Amino acid sequence: MKLLLLSAYLIVIAIRFALDWINIRHRQKARQPLPDAFAGQIDEEQLNHSDAYALAGDRVGFVEDIVGVLLTLLFLFGGLLPWYDHLITGFSDNFIFQGLLFFGLLALVQLLVGIPFSLYKNFILEEHFGFNRMSLKLWSADLLKSLLLGSALFVLLAGGALWLVQLAPQSWWLWVWGFWVAVSIFLLYLSPYLIEPLFFKFTPLAKAELETEVRDLLEKAGAHAGKVLQVDASRRSGHSNAYFTGIGKVKRVVLFDTLMEQLDNKELLAVLAHELGHWRCGHLRQRLIKSQLMALFSCWLAFTLLQVHVLPGWLGLEQLSFAGQVLVLGWIGSLLGFFWTPLSSWWSRRHERQADQFAINMVGSGQELASGLVKLARENLSNLFPHPLYAAVYYSHPPLVERVLWLEKGRVDTNFIRKVVADQ
Numbered sequence: 001m002k003l004l005l006l007s008a009y010l011i012v013i014a015i016r017f018a019l020d021w022i023n024i025r026h027r028q029k030a031r032q033p034l035p036d037a038f039a040g041q042i043d044e045e046q047l048n049h050s051d052a053y054a055l056a057g058d059r060v061g062f063v064e065d066i067v068g069v070l071l072t073l074l075f076l077f078g079g080l081l082p083w084y085d086h087l088i089t090g091f092s093d094n095f096i097f098q099g100l101l102f103f104g105l106l107a108l109v110q111l112l113v114g115i116p117f118s119l120y121k122n123f124i125l126e127e128h129f130g131f132n133r134m135s136l137k138l139w140s141a142d143l144l145k146s147l148l149l150g151s152a153l154f155v156l157l158a159g160g161a162l163w164l165v166q167l168a169p170q171s172w173w174l175w176v177w178g179f180w181v182a183v184s185i186f187l188l189y190l191s192p193y194l195i196e197p198l199f200f201k202f203t204p205l206a207k208a209e210l211e212t213e214v215r216d217l218l219e220k221a222g223a224h225a226g227k228v229l230q231v232d233a234s235r236r237s238g239h240s241n242a243y244f245t246g247i248g249k250v251k252r253v254v255l256f257d258t259l260m261e262q263l264d265n266k267e268l269l270a271v272l273a274h275e276l277g278h279w280r281c282g283h284l285r286q287r288l289i290k291s292q293l294m295a296l297f298s299c300w301l302a303f304t305l306l307q308v309h310v311l312p313g314w315l316g317l318e319q320l321s322f323a324g325q326v327l328v329l330g331w332i333g334s335l336l337g338f339f340w341t342p343l344s345s346w347w348s349r350r351h352e353r354q355a356d357q358f359a360i361n362m363v364g365s366g367q368e369l370a371s372g373l374v375k376l377a378r379e380n381l382s383n384l385f386p387h388p389l390y391a392a393v394y395y396s397h398p399p400l401v402e403r404v405l406w407l408e409k410g411r412v413d414t415n416f417i418r419k420v421v422a423d424q
């Protein structure tokens, strides 16, 4: 079994690297002429610039991947895991403390390994291409805040789960799942008030006339957002976005200030109409339900496999603590998860197309969204020529050229919402 797991891991890594490789080759070799919507926005020089940006990202991503693979191999197959497990269990007899220490120290190592990459990406790569707007001080403050917040959530979620495992040894999978669902829904409510303001400043829209148009659009879409806000994303990066979040009464529309700099009002409203489409088509709810069902299944599977004590043997080990076994299981889960990626990307692209159709219905045509997306692609130096296979596996959105062509042909479809609901 150990050999089988090792081979499966190496095969997944090989497939991932092969996909990266064909994608890089494709980007450089397969430049087709761009549709008319791109004229005047993206020219040859711009494409070369995008390619240089993507290549720089690929290089650092490659080094980061190699480091990750080597550390994983060393830890799981190179004898580090039994040593570490022994060290932690020797430290304390307390089941909850053991578990927290086991995962907490590993997370800390992962964070430390990631710091040089984060510094390089923000202050060399993104800086070079003009995206970084963060000072070292802001970067450090972000790191410290996420560390504190992450630790608090970790102690709450992992500590609570371990406590339930101890309390209900025969049925903990259901209790742990229930606890996590409760906490995640609670956080969904609290996050806009407690967590997001730690990192970002939310203010009313600077363009007052835009707020009226946004509210008209919301009404047309049948949504009632409490607040329409802009967020100071430009303090950190030149990349841009918009989103519509929340459940129940705390729904709100948030526009990145960078998005407002880059798009005109009509394009902004089309982007927002797309975001509203996700909500109106029930995508947010579906995603939430899907992830909770996956969590339930994972909890049950973990419980079942931990009951029969097969996991240590799978790695050729005599014994492993509870936390050690959960770690191995999580790793196997992520390995299997890779084969799930194309399906989940396909599902996501289907949702994006539905949200695009919703935007066309709201705005009257696909032109505004298309021209907005082209501008964003220019500003973000997006890759316009992904390899079809790479896009099929990883892309959560349809590739831009295909998407723009589709939007330009798009027509209002009054039966659309009915069809989407019938589909579900």
Ligand SMILES: [Zn+2]
Binding pocket: 274, 275, 278, 352, 355
């Ligand atoms: Zn979308």
